[in-house]
Amino acid sequence: MKSKFLFVFISFILLNSASFATDPLSSDGDDGYKLWLxxxxxxxxSVKAEYLKYAAFIGLSGKGEIAQSAGQELQKGLKSLLGKNVSVTNSSGNKTGGIVLKLEPAAANNQQQEAYRIQLSAGNIVVSSESESGILYGTFALLRHIQMQRSVKSLSQTSSPKVRYRMLNHWDNPDGSIERGYAGSSLWKWYELPECVDPRYEDYARANASLGINGTVLNNVNASARFMSQEYILKVAAIANVMRRYGIRTYLSVYFAAPKTLGGLSTSDPLDPKVRAWWADKVAQIYKEIPDFGGFLVKANSEGEPGPQDYGRTHADGANMLAEAFKPFEGIVIWRAFVYKADPNADRFKAAYEEFVPLDGKFDPKVIVQVKNGPIDFQPREPFSPMFGNMPKTPLGMEFQITQEYLGFATHAVYEAPIFKECLDSDTYVNGEGATVAKVVDGSLHGYARTLMAGVANTGNARNWTGHPLAQANWYAFGRLSWDHQLSSEEIAREWTELTLTRNQKACAHIVGLMLRSREIYVDYNTPLGLSRPWMGVHFAPEPWQNKGSRPDWTAVYYHRADSVGLGFDRTATGSNALAQYQPPVQAQWIDPDKTPLSYLLWFHHVGWDKKLSTGRTLWEELCTRFYTGADSVRWMQQQWELAKSNLDPQVYTDVAQRLKVQHREAVWWRDSWVLYLQTFAKKPIPTAFEPPKQTLEEVKQSVKVYLIR
Structure with a gap:
């Protein structure tokens, strides 16, 4: 969400990140830079001895730069893991006792070309694929297997990506700031490029390739037309030259009005021939410098951004114009569905569906419509977007948020894989049971030829990349799920922990347990029972009383609708009827407040304060219980982290331990803000099992005011 407060808070956010930053020059510990590599x-x-038997040589059959990257990565990994220098040869011949990276004949299917197989064959470990990218992904999979000290005997595996375009979306600006960035400034040093290419770009590319991510959008969706200038195209080309070596295509977000603001035309109407010609020339100009350019990401007619509706045209008209410009090339157009109008009588929940579903089948085949996982805006918990399953003729890509915009910035530990999985595993019930969101996104439900999963990046120039050390796990989880959405949250958490923090199984169990519970703990003290809270501000301070904004849906009270009767947004037929956008079996899950799972209760129902819930408690009692136990559970998280201390790098341990202290303080802040505010409507005492807040509501409000003026 675009915020008028962005530049007011950027200095605070940088200070927040810097306060936990580690100085690599004064530290002998783990500063987090190497991530999971x-x-x-x-x-x-015994495991080391097994792999030393296959460390005689590295046989590399591919001659391209991606294959060379694979060989270099394997050589680097084996030297560190096994303590042995292993030479790379372009021909393994009949030799045995080595690791062979084998390029096989390519198939027509792009996704299958990226598949890889790892097996023991003729006395060697063989990593094979139909593409150099597949060899690279297989190499990283082999190194992951070795790092986790898994036996050669369990090595045999075949893997192929479920989704074709797997990418990060960076919300980075030309001035180095990052919208919703909590780990320092942008990685991209625009003022130094193209002459100075930071070595960190290669480490970023390596980290992404290790997860199977094959695309990156470099700039903010609230885009600057500057990126369409020749000056910036050359800067982007310098970054693309690095990404290319790791199978990653570079994309750009575009400003729809660029033909006017940059090109000097009198209009940006997508049906105007001069505008269409301008975009065609611009795309050709980009491909001259970046021959493997990925395409455009577009935010249009949303939150004040210009778009085709400014000229009475549709989203399809705008997207198709850009797709036409890409006809001579391989690139695609990714059109975001995050749109909503300033209608005081509307339900923002319904907006994207109402604008896009009527356009199904009208988009060019080169267009993918990118849909946020939920219908509002990256909330700690949302039902899946009703768009999924309702546009069978239009490829729908998934947009997840990795950066913790509504999840505590860089001071709260929240493992996001359960959020991603909750959405992907949801059943749309289109054409019957089993039509999960994942099957929409991977194309198997509707036969989409182009499929996409995007994650809004949480990377910055902080030494450890993500600010909070545990936030690295969210980048890792997104990448692994974009490759294979059938992986479990627990499996991914265990992988990341062993690769990044410790191989000790007892310590690993404590950390994985902490990670798996962290999302529910956060929801309990932040937005329990289906509350939501987006508003036009910093997106973190607890301010449920906020009721002033330039439009109703940029206030907090719009979403929770607390009054003397109860709490929650009625989205049934007696309210906004947003529930009607889902298939009947989905509606049946949520239409009756007595049968609606408590996790979604207030998303769909305005519930009375004295309403008895399935827990046996009233709504007011249940809310208090969730707020208090959620905040108290951060203490449990601290205990779990402490139990792993002896098996953790001291620097990492201290960093996370300090952040958990902040998290507990802020969890209490959230708890008190909600409880004291809602109590003004419920008119009920806090249950005797819980200690009343030490501050009054006015004192809490004052603390928020102080926070907001930093």
């Missing part, structure tokens, strides 16, 4: 020496002697 640490390649620490194997400590299991």
């Amino acid at each position: 640490k390649y620490e020496p194997l400590t299991d002697a």
Whole structure:
């Protein structure tokens, strides 16, 4: 969400991140820079002995730069893991006792070309694929297997991506700031490019390739036309030259009005021949410098951004104009569905569906419509967007948010894989049971030829990339799920923990347990029972009383609708009827407040304060219980982290331990803000099991005011 407060808070956000930053020059510990590619020496002697039997040579059959990257990565990994220098040869011949990276004949299917197979064959470990990218992904999978000290005997595996376009969306600006960035400034040093290419770009590319991510959008969806200038195209080309070596295509967000603001035309009407010609020339100009350019990401007619509706045209008209410009090239157009009008009588929940579903079948085949996982805006918990399953003729891509916009910035530990999985595993019931959101996104439900999963990046120039060390797990989880959405949250958490923090199984169990519970704990003290709270501000301070905005849906009270009767947004037929946008079996899950799962109760119903819930408590009692137990559970998170201390790098341990202290303080802040505010409507005492807040509501409001003026 675009915020008028962005520049007011950017200095605070940078200070917030810097206060936990580690100085690599004064530290002998783990500063987090290597992410999950640490390649620490194997400590299991028997496993090490197994792999030393295959460390005689690295046989590389591919001659391209991606294959060369694979060979170099394997050489680097083996040297660190096994303590042995292994030479790379372009021909393994009949030799045995090595690792062979084998390029096989390519198939027609792009996704299948990226698949890889790892097996023991003719006395060698063989990583094979139909493409150099597949060899690279297989190489990283092999290194992951070795890092986790898994036996050679369990090595055999075949894997292929479920989704074709797997990418990060960076909301980075030309001035180095990041919208919704909580880990320092932008990675991209625009003022130094193209002459100075930061070595960090390559480490970023390596990290993404290790997860199977094959695309990156470099700039903010609230885009600057500057990126369409020749000056910036050359800067982007310098970054693309690095990404290309790791199979990653570079994309750009575009400003729809660029033909006017940059091109000097009198209009940006997508049906105007001069505008169409301008975009065609611009795309050709880009491809001259970046031959493997990925395409455009577009935010249009949303939150004040210009778009085709400014000229009486549709989203399809705008998207198709850009798609036409890409006809001579491989690139695609990704058109965001995050749109909503300033209608005081409307339900923002319904907006994207109402604008896009009537356009199904009218988009060019090169267009993918990118849909947020939920219908509002990256809330700690949302039902899946009703668009999924309702546009069978239009490829719908998934947009997840990795950066913690509504999840505590860089001071709260919230593992996001359960959020991603909750959405992907949801059943749309289109054409019957089993039509999950994942099957929409991977194309198997409707036969989409082009499929996409995007994650709004949480990376910045902080030494550890993500500010909070545990937030690295969210980048990792997104990448792994974009490759294979059938992986479980627990499996991914365990992988990341072993690769990044510790191989000790007892310590790992404590950390994985903390991660798996962290999302529910956050929801309990932040937005329990289906509350939501987006508003036009910093997106973090607890301000449920906020009721002033330039439009109703930029206030907090619009979403929770607290009054003397109860709490929650009625989205049934007696309210906004947003529930009607889902298939009947989905509606049946949520239409009756007595049967609606408590996690979604207030999303769909305005519930009375004295309403008895399935827990046996009234709504007011249940809310208090959730707020208090959620805040108290951060203490449990601290205990779990403490139990792993002896098996953690001291620097990482201290960093996270300090942040957990902040998280507990802020969780209490959230708890008190909600409880004291809602109590003014419920007119009920806090249950005797819980200690009343030490501050009054006015004192809490004052603390928020202080926060907001930093």
